Amino acid sequence: MSQKIAIIGGGPGGYVAAIRAAQLKNEVTLFEKDQLGGTCTNRGCIPTKALIHSANVYWQARNSQAFGIKIPQVGLNYPAVLERKDAVVKRLVSGVGLLMKKNRIKVIKGEATLSNAQTISVLKTGEKITADKIILATGSVPAGFPTESFDQKGVISSNEALALEQLPSRLVIIGGGVIGIEFAQLMHRMGVKITVIEQMGSILPAEDNETVRVLSDLLEKEGLELITGAGVKRIEADGKGGKLVVFGLNGKDHIRSADLVLVATGRKPCTSNLGLESLGIPLTDKNHIVVNERMETGVPGIYAIGDVTGGIMLAHAAMAEGICAVENACGIGRPMNYRPIPRCVYTAPELASAGLTEAEAKAHYGDKLKIGRFPLMANGKAAILNENEGLIKIVAEPKYGEIVGVTMVGPHATELIAEAVVAMSLEAGFEDLAAAVHAHPTVSESMMEAALDAGKMAIHK
Numbered sequence: 001m002s003q004k005i006a007i008i009g010g011g012p013g014g015y016v017a018a019i020r021a022a023q024l025k026n027e028v029t030l031f032e033k034d035q036l037g038g039t040c041t042n043r044g045c046i047p048t049k050a051l052i053h054s055a056n057v058y059w060q061a062r063n064s065q066a067f068g069i070k071i072p073q074v075g076l077n078y079p080a081v082l083e084r085k086d087a088v089v090k091r092l093v094s095g096v097g098l099l100m101k102k103n104r105i106k107v108i109k110g111e112a113t114l115s116n117a118q119t120i121s122v123l124k125t126g127e128k129i130t131a132d133k134i135i136l137a138t139g140s141v142p143a144g145f146p147t148e149s150f151d152q153k154g155v156i157s158s159n160e161a162l163a164l165e166q167l168p169s170r171l172v173i174i175g176g177g178v179i180g181i182e183f184a185q186l187m188h189r190m191g192v193k194i195t196v197i198e199q200m201g202s203i204l205p206a207e208d209n210e211t212v213r214v215l216s217d218l219l220e221k222e223g224l225e226l227i228t229g230a231g232v233k234r235i236e237a238d239g240k241g242g243k244l245v246v247f248g249l250n251g252k253d254h255i256r257s258a259d260l261v262l263v264a265t266g267r268k269p270c271t272s273n274l275g276l277e278s279l280g281i282p283l284t285d286k287n288h289i290v291v292n293e294r295m296e297t298g299v300p301g302i303y304a305i306g307d308v309t310g311g312i313m314l315a316h317a318a319m320a321e322g323i324c325a326v327e328n329a330c331g332i333g334r335p336m337n338y339r340p341i342p343r344c345v346y347t348a349p350e351l352a353s354a355g356l357t358e359a360e361a362k363a364h365y366g367d368k369l370k371i372g373r374f375p376l377m378a379n380g381k382a383a384i385l386n387e388n389e390g391l392i393k394i395v396a397e398p399k400y401g402e403i404v405g406v407t408m409v410g411p412h413a414t415e416l417i418a419e420a421v422v423a424m425s426l427e428a429g430f431e432d433l434a435a436a437v438h439a440h441p442t443v444s445e446s447m448m449e450a451a452l453d454a455g456k457m458a459i460h461k
Contacts, residue, residue: 002025003027003132003330004027004132005027005133005329006030006031006120006129006131006134007134008031008112008134008136008274009136009137009138009139010031010032010036010037010107010137011039011041011137011139012322013038013139013315013319014030014032014135014137014322015036015038015096015099016318016323017323017325018030018105019103020327021330022103022105024326024330026330028103028106029107029131030100031110031120031122032107032108032109033112037092037096038139039140040315041089041093041096042089042093043162044158046092047086047089047162048158048182048346050084050088051085051162051186052346054084055187055190058076058189059189059348067386076191110123110125110127111124111273113274114134114278114302115275117134117301118131118132133302133303134303135304135305135322135326135329136302136303136305136308137306137308137318137322138270138274139269139270139306140307140308140313141268142158143265143266144263144265144268154243154260156261156263158183158264167191168259169192169193170242171187171259172194172195172196172243172245172256172260172261172262173194173197173261173262173264174245174261174263175263175265175266176196176197176203176204177198177203177204177206177264177265177266178204179264180203181204181345183262183264185222188222194225195225195245195258196224196226197227197247198227198228200228200229201229202228203219203228204345204351207351207357207407208353208357208405209358209359210358210393210407211393211407212351212409214389214390215409218389227249229250230248230249231247231248232246232247233253234246242257242258242259243257243260244256244257245257245261267307267313268286268287269286269289269307269308269309270307271287271288271289279299282298284310286310288309289304289309290309291303291305293336294324294325294328294333294334295321295325301329303325305321305324306321306322309321312343314343320341339404339424340420340421340424340425341354342354342414342417342418346414349387349390349409350409350410350411350412350413350414351409351413352407352408352413352416352417353417354405354406354407354417355405355406355420356395358393361395361397361404361405366398368398369395369398370395370396371395372393372396372430372450372455373391374391374453374458375461376388376390376392376410377389378449378460378461379443379445379446379449380440380441380445381442382411382443382446384441385411385443390410390411392407394420394430394447394450395407396430400429401429401430401431401455402427402429403420403424403429406420406423406447408447410443419433419444420447430454431455434454434455
């Protein structure tokens with residue numbers, strides 16, 4: 001039966017939910033206060049990866065002698081890099097708009113709020129739309145840093161970092177998570193002196209320790225300064241137009257100077273002005289919207305997806321949640337499955353994972369896991385690419401050998417992880433993956449070898 005479905009937020013979760021709702025023959029209205037595509041397309045995934053690709057091309061050109069190629073003079077035209085980044089963003093935003101028209105989705109520009117459980121109002125114009133079901137997909141913004149601890153001038157978020165018209169000479173990045181580490185390497189490869197300060201004991205603290213160590217060592221070898229286990233105390237002006245970052249490490253205060261400081265300490269949900277309190281929609285202590293396994297809030301008929309729920313804050317997770325929410329709203333009941341959702345870090349080499357880390361698997365299944373490892377030092381294609389330093393690790397539970405986690409660091413890892421996602425989605429065992437013939441020479445052969453190693457059958461190890 002056709003329903004009226006309204007969605008607040010036109011980012012990856014919101015616009016994908018809108019398309020799925022339209023496919024199911026519903027009358028769909030999408031509210032967006034800024035640009036279609038949300039943070040991911042406009043200020044996140046897409047522009048950062050465009051910059052990363054430019055930085056990697058520049059780096060390869062500067063280091064082309066490793067392949068027997070001499071380039072007399074290599075230069076960086078940063079305004080042209082920004083121009084290309086903006087062109088990619090513009091193209092994809094336009095594409096989302098075309099998808100809305102193709103699927104006959106009504107798009108209303110403006111900030112929307114809930115008047116009641118079935119009515120949405122546009123704050124500036126007062127326009128009201130009634131709906132049978134509502135999906136909240138309002139996303140998140142950079143969390144920032146306590147304002148009392150620093151002189152704010154010269155302290156930027158990832159949003160401002162993407163809009164810099166010229167590169168600084170020195171940049172201190174507070175936070176060694178995905179955003180911080182991606183910006184660190186891309187800026188370093190464009191000639192910026194980088195220091196990363198991370199409070200936890202390692203960068204990328206949510207990922208597998210073994211693969212993170214491989215990446216961390218390679219980044220430091222490349223010339224990035226990575227300081228872990230350190231807490232930033234304050235940020236001051238240096239009196240010369242730059243910044244001084246004061247941090248504590250091993251009981252002593254230390255200082256790093258910089259032209260700019262990038263704060264990459266996470267993101268916070270966009271829940272203000274939504275009218276959640278008046279409807280009694282439950283929130284966590286960090287203001288994330290509470291949802292059940294079917295993405296429904298505490299108010300029947302109102303769903304929430306993406307960053308605003310505080311789950312896996314990734315665009316593709318939001319897309320999957322959007323489809324899940326719509327199908328549940330339309331009576332196609334199914335829970336959201338987070339186990340095989342991939343997590344990707346677009347450094348060089350790339351790091352990617354899906355499912356449980358080794359530590360998480362041990363906590364769940366005990367010490368008798370079946371673990372397979374394969375070093376890329378033994379992979380022919382990695383040697384061809386001159387990217388031999390890497391690792392693929394497969395973790396399987398002990399009873400049936402089902403794959404419960406895969407992590408890897410190496411070339412094209414963010415593409416290779418899709419094989420692990422498919423295997424885990426089908427509840428495959430490591431023996432199934434080991435029996436699948438992989439093309440030679442490819443980096444993907446290492447996935448097969450890691451699966452073989454889980455059964456102590458690796459060929460090239």
